[in-house]
Amino acid sequence: MNGQRIVALAWKEWREIIRDRLFFALAFVVPAMLMLLFGYGLTLDVENLPFAVVDYDKTAASRDYAYRFISSRYFAFQGYAADEHDVDALLADNKVRMVLVIPPRFDERLGRGEPAPVQVLIDGTFPERTQTSMGYVAAINSAVSLDNMAHALSRVRGIPLAEARQRVQPIKLEVRYLYNQSVKSIWSLAPKLIMLIMMLSPPFLTAVGVVREKESGSIFNIYSSTVSPGEFLLGKLAPYVAISIANAMFLWLLATWLFGAPFKGDPLFFAFATVLYVICTTGIGLVISMLVQTQVAAMIVASIVSIIPAVLYSGVLLPLPSLSPAASMLAHALPPMYYTNIVVGCFLKAVSWHALWLEVLVLAAYAVGLFGLGYLLFTKRPRS
Amino acid sequence: MSDMTNGGLFSVPGLRRLRVMTQKELLQLFRDVALMVFFLYSFTGDIYLAASGVSMQLKNAAIATLDADYSFASRELASRFQPPYFQPAGSVADARQAIRRLDDGDVMAVLDVPPRFQERLQRGEQVSVQLQVDTSNSVLGFLASSYGAQIVGKYALEAAAQREGLAAAGGIAGPVVEADTRVWYNPNQNDAWFMGISELLTVVTLFSILLPAAAMVREKERGTIEQLMVTPLTSFQILFPKVVAMTLVILAGSAIALFGVLGPLFQLPMRGSLVTFFLITALYVFTTAGLGLLAATVARNLAQVGMLTVVILMPMLLLSGAWTPIEAMPPWMRGLAWISPLHYFLDAAYGILLKGVGMDLLWDSVLAMGGLGIVVFAAGMRRFGRQFG
Numbered sequence: 001m002n003g004q005r006i007v008a009l010a011w012k013e014w015r016e017i018i019r020d021r022l023f024f025a026l027a028f029v030v031p032a033m034l035m036l037l038f039g040y041g042l043t044l045d046v047e048n049l050p051f052a053v054v055d056y057d058k059t060a061a062s063r064d065y066a067y068r069f070i071s072s073r074y075f076a077f078q079g080y081a082a083d084e085h086d087v088d089a090l091l092a093d094n095k096v097r098m099v100l101v102i103p104p105r106f107d108e109r110l111g112r113g114e115p116a117p118v119q120v121l122i123d124g125t126f127p128e129r130t131q132t133s134m135g136y137v138a139a140i141n142s143a144v145s146l147d148n149m150a151h152a153l154s155r156v157r158g159i160p161l162a163e164a165r166q167r168v169q170p171i172k173l174e175v176r177y178l179y180n181q182s183v184k185s186i187w188s189l190a191p192k193l194i195m196l197i198m199m200l201s202p203p204f205l206t207a208v209g210v211v212r213e214k215e216s217g218s219i220f221n222i223y224s225s226t227v228s229p230g231e232f233l234l235g236k237l238a239p240y241v242a243i244s245i246a247n248a249m250f251l252w253l254l255a256t257w258l259f260g261a262p263f264k265g266d267p268l269f270f271a272f273a274t275v276l277y278v279i280c281t282t283g284i285g286l287v288i289s290m291l292v293q294t295q296v297a298a299m300i301v302a303s304i305v306s307i308i309p310a311v312l313y314s315g316v317l318l319p320l321p322s323l324s325p326a327a328s329m330l331a332h333a334l335p336p337m338y339y340t341n342i343v344v345g346c347f348l349k350a351v352s353w354h355a356l357w358l359e360v361l362v363l364a365a366y367a368v369g370l371f372g373l374g375y376l377l378f379t380k381r382p383r384s
Numbered sequence: 385m386s387d388m389t390n391g392g393l394f395s396v397p398g399l400r401r402l403r404v405m406t407q408k409e410l411l412q413l414f415r416d417v418a419l420m421v422f423f424l425y426s427f428t429g430d431i432y433l434a435a436s437g438v439s440m441q442l443k444n445a446a447i448a449t450l451d452a453d454y455s456f457a458s459r460e461l462a463s464r465f466q467p468p469y470f471q472p473a474g475s476v477a478d479a480r481q482a483i484r485r486l487d488d489g490d491v492m493a494v495l496d497v498p499p500r501f502q503e504r505l506q507r508g509e510q511v512s513v514q515l516q517v518d519t520s521n522s523v524l525g526f527l528a529s530s531y532g533a534q535i536v537g538k539y540a541l542e543a544a545a546q547r548e549g550l551a552a553a554g555g556i557a558g559p560v561v562e563a564d565t566r567v568w569y570n571p572n573q574n575d576a577w578f579m580g581i582s583e584l585l586t587v588v589t590l591f592s593i594l595l596p597a598a599a600m601v602r603e604k605e606r607g608t609i610e611q612l613m614v615t616p617l618t619s620f621q622i623l624f625p626k627v628v629a630m631t632l633v634i635l636a637g638s639a640i641a642l643f644g645v646l647g648p649l650f651q652l653p654m655r656g657s658l659v660t661f662f663l664i665t666a667l668y669v670f671t672t673a674g675l676g677l678l679a680a681t682v683a684r685n686l687a688q689v690g691m692l693t694v695v696i697l698m699p700m701l702l703l704s705g706a707w708t709p710i711e712a713m714p715p716w717m718r719g720l721a722w723i724s725p726l727h728y729f730l731d732a733a734y735g736i737l738l739k740g741v742g743m744d745l746l747w748d749s750v751l752a753m754g755g756l757g758i759v760v761f762a763a764g765m766r767r768f769g770r771q772f773g
Contacts, residue, residue, distance in 0.1 A: 022683070023685075027691070029695075033695065042702060115562045120566070124569050124573060126709070130567055139533065141561045145561050149544075168541065173514075173537070175514075176517070201694075212686070295598070295690065296594065300419060304425070312579075
């Protein structure tokens with residue numbers, strides 16, 4: 001290992017990167033753009049769900065009932081449909097995602113103190129949204145039911161409405177939202193976006209950067225020089241790691257300043273873990289670049305290899321406990337999940353070494369493993 | 385001679401050139417073995433992983449009980465938190481232990497029942513029960529608190545009805561609203577269908593931007609574009625075969641994904657016309673490839689194309705509505721979704737495969753997609769013509 005050669009290589013690589021203005025700009029613009037785009041656009045709240053009502057009863061009671069949905073911010077009323085035959089086309093054409101069918105004698109049944117059935121048809125194309133909207137429907141229905149029960153009880157017993165209300169609702173549930181008290185998506189999302197973007201961008205940059213030399217043939221200069229494989233890899237990758245660390249810092253600023261996500265943890269610990277993670281993801285790019293010969297292949301492999309684990313197996317979009325056993329195993333075998341724990345721990349839970357040492361250890365093992373693999377795969381005597 | 389043997393449509397010189405150029409593109413593509421291996425993986429293994437592994441739903445969320453009452457009523461309430469949504473995870477002795485288990489991510493929620501719960505319930509007093517939910521994941525947190533509220537609400541209403549003499553054999557005899565919820569198109573809430581199709585569309589999008597763009601820029605980088613320019617080929621005859629070749633390959637990949645993975649392994653229904661599906665897919669690939677070619681006219685080397693692809697791909701994926709509902713986005717983003725071809729393709733693909741709709745409902749999506757395609761393709765050709773004309 002010769003430090004001077006490493007520095008020289010890193011300097012050469014750095015100049016090559018900054019001379020390609022568009023590439024250099026995009027290397028910084030892309031992560032920031034993704035952060036803004038996902039931060040503003042990737043809302044996981046289900047709101048304004050378009051829905052229609054079929055009212056066969058057409059009484060004040062049925063209109064009142066429908067109005068509970070119409071006035072809710074979770075639903076966006078698209079109008080009354082005449083009967084159920086119109087509903088097919090509306091749901092099939094994505095004009096509405098839900099239809100509320102109020103059968104005849106709705107008012108009459110309630111008036112007699114009997115349960116009144118209604119029908120809710122929900123588009124099941126997006127299962128997670130379907131479940132959330134079913135939750136909203138259940139909440140509105142139970143509120144209506146409680147109201148009706150309280151009114152009926154106050155009439156029958158001759159007690160004031162407030163007392164009747166208390167009687168039909170003997171248990172009050174207080175929900176405490178831990179770690180993110182407003183359940184605002186962006187707070188839990190913004191920190192995880194750092195993980196996501198730092199999983200996507202470094203492998204891509206690195207893989208393309210290394211394979212570029214292979215494809216253009218300039219790698220033969222390295223093969224025929226005195227530079228050893230270890231020196232080449234360190235020098236070649238240092239600028240990419242540096243760019244990615246700068247990006248990670250910028251994303252952290254965006255998360256805390258622009259999106260207002262609280263950062264409760266230890267900044268030093270977080271910085272250390274982030275550098276480790278960036279080295280890991282750069283290592284993924286390195287291994288990819290050793291396995292492919294063309295830049296197109298490098299880009300495709302980098303995107304497929306990094307998007308799937310980062311989006312699906314890291315806990316950003318999908319709850320980890322609901323993964324199937326095989327997927328859960330895969331999630332545990334890949335770095336994003338560990339860094340997600342670190343990010344969430346640092347931002348929302350204010351935990352540090354004592355709770356996260358295992359995650360850091362795993363990331364370190366990954367970094368060493370990936371660079372070791374890259375080193376083994378890199379040979380100055382290519383088979384041809 | 386070859387003109388005569390081939391005959392038919394391709395004997396017209398312009399079409400023959402298109403065919404030869406398409407063959408050239410296909411050959412070039414197939415010779416990149418690593419790329420082809422990954423291409424196949426993307427349309428099989430990757431889609432299998434996405435469809436099999438993931439569920440967007442709350443399943444077996446571990447819940448611990450902090451029971452300070454130790455009564456029949458408190459145990460009854462706690463025992464109602466059952467699979468599929470919840471999984472009882474024992475009890476905790478005090479609040480500090482509850483917080484520690486939540487901190488460790490060992491449990492997702494803690495149900496806190498106060499002392500004298502049963503006593504006060506029987507006396508008709510109002511009693512508070514607390515549910516602490518880990519909302520680090522806000523979707524999961526919302527679902528857990530929503531199901532928790534439903535369970536407690538149902539229990540409370542039943543307890544009240546029993547005390548007030550309103551209970552019937554089948555439940556409650558009061559004027560309540562009973563919703564009969566029916567989920568259409570995917571009644572069992574099979575996540576594999578949604579995730580599988582969504583992943584297929586993502587992979588199709590990735591390849592249709594990147595492959596033609598890369599093929600174009602590679603010619604620029606190596607200088608072979610100059611060779612093409614001195615041939616009698618028009619810029620349309622240079623650009624279009626690239627798109628045709630990639631479209632053919634991507635359609636083959638989609639067929640493998642549908643008939644080799646999603647159909648046999650996940651019982652995807654495919655209710656609509658598959659001919660329509662593949663025609664719309666071809667149109668979509670053409671439109672998206674136009675975007676790729678446009679990027680290729682901006683980029684000078686492959687690395688730039690790669691970055692530009694990310695710049696185009698990610699907003700498209702996000703604004704399509706596959707990951708997150710468009711209705712809930714800020715208005716300016718909702719506006720942008722109208723110019724994302726994936727938005728229309730998503731509607732069409734889910735419509736045909738899950739809902740079984742046909743062109744009578746999809747014509748507007750197809751029209752918008754085709755319109756977008758013509759605009760970007762024309763813009764790409766214009767820029768290309770100016771650069772090399």
